[in-house]
Amino acid sequence: MIWAFRSSILSVSVIIMSVSDAIPERAPIRLGLLLVEGFSLMSYASIVEPFRAANVLAGQEFYAWNHIAVSGSQVSASNHMTIKADCDMASAPECSRIFVFAAGDPASFKDRTCFAWLRARARRGTHLAGVSGGPYLLARAGLLEGYRTTIHWEHAPALAQEFPELELEPSLFVIDGARMTCAGGTAGMDLAISLIERDHGPALAARVGEWFIRTQPRTGTASQRPSLKERFGTVNMRLLRMLAAMEGALEEPLSRTRLAQIAGISLRQLERLCLAELGQTISATYLDIRLTRAEHLLRSTGLSVTQIALACGFRSASHFSRSYKQHTGSSPSAVREQG
Numbered sequence: 001m002i003w004a005f006r007s008s009i010l011s012v013s014v015i016i017m018s019v020s021d022a023i024p025e026r027a028p029i030r031l032g033l034l035l036v037e038g039f040s041l042m043s044y045a046s047i048v049e050p051f052r053a054a055n056v057l058a059g060q061e062f063y064a065w066n067h068i069a070v071s072g073s074q075v076s077a078s079n080h081m082t083i084k085a086d087c088d089m090a091s092a093p094e095c096s097r098i099f100v101f102a103a104g105d106p107a108s109f110k111d112r113t114c115f116a117w118l119r120a121r122a123r124r125g126t127h128l129a130g131v132s133g134g135p136y137l138l139a140r141a142g143l144l145e146g147y148r149t150t151i152h153w154e155h156a157p158a159l160a161q162e163f164p165e166l167e168l169e170p171s172l173f174v175i176d177g178a179r180m181t182c183a184g185g186t187a188g189m190d191l192a193i194s195l196i197e198r199d200h201g202p203a204l205a206a207r208v209g210e211w212f213i214r215t216q217p218r219t220g221t222a223s224q225r226p227s228l229k230e231r232f233g234t235v236n237m238r239l240l241r242m243l244a245a246m247e248g249a250l251e252e253p254l255s256r257t258r259l260a261q262i263a264g265i266s267l268r269q270l271e272r273l274c275l276a277e278l279g280q281t282i283s284a285t286y287l288d289i290r291l292t293r294a295e296h297l298l299r300s301t302g303l304s305v306t307q308i309a310l311a312c313g314f315r316s317a318s319h320f321s322r323s324y325k326q327h328t329g330s331s332p333s334a335v336r337e338q339g
Helices: 002-022 041-058 112-123 134-140 156-162 187-200 202-211 228-232 237-248 256-263 267-277 282-300 305-311 317-328 332-338
Strands: 029-035 063-069 074-076 082-084 097-102 127-132 173-176 179-182
Touching (some): 029 041, 041 127, 063 074, 097 134, 112 127, 127 134, 127 187, 156 282, 179 187, 187 202, 237 256, 237 267, 237 282, 256 282, 267 282, 282 317, 305 317, 305 332
Parallel strands (some): 029 097, 097 127, 127 179
Antiparallel strands (some): 074 082, 173 179
């Protein structure tokens, strides 16, 4: 056991030496980590840890960073852990890249001073990256116009509604010139490793991936969510067409007849398929999808119950509340308080 442990240490040392010997010394790339109150700790760690590992494996400081608060000296994450900021926006140093971390309800963030600061940094040539809910802040600052964009799937409908001109993609991350957007969560690691590869080559990026037991590298175009096949446990193409149509039409639900047309079979055949493979009727399946979406909106946005009801295809807030409580046992207001 002692020999195995020493061998592991020697192996890591060889990795560090081989990578550092192959890369010449250069000035570190300075990163700004702008933390908005309630930011996701997972998204933050997934971004910063690969850069830290790159420094360790290369044996030199390729990256340096500063934690930046919108105001004050401390910022609380979504799990209530507090990070002490190195500076606020007014005293932040020049950075090559600034990562904007936001979660919770980014649509409610309306700090004009922050937006102006981001625009000023963009004018100076700083590359800006929005992570998790961060792209919402970049959009509010007017910094995503003309750029391909992604955001965490929970925030995508609200972002698309407020900024219909954005070219929004359901991908893990997007690098488009001086703008980067990332869905957050573990996708942050995919973005960070991609940037390390661009900066210092594929060998170091591969070593960083191995460091974090990343056995399946993911490209930016990978999907954020499991496929319909995985989520609903069916491979029947007719049902998959129906389910895709349902998820694409929540605000104005499609009729059962129209869904049967999209599936390419009769309504009676589609009902039988639903019961056989999904265990419930077409209407019940559609209602589950709409209520699931409503719950995400209740927990992650500041939209009113009436707005959520209409966005998910209910006639009124009262109709939505009755349906929600009947199927979940809780009222929308109770879920919002928990969230």
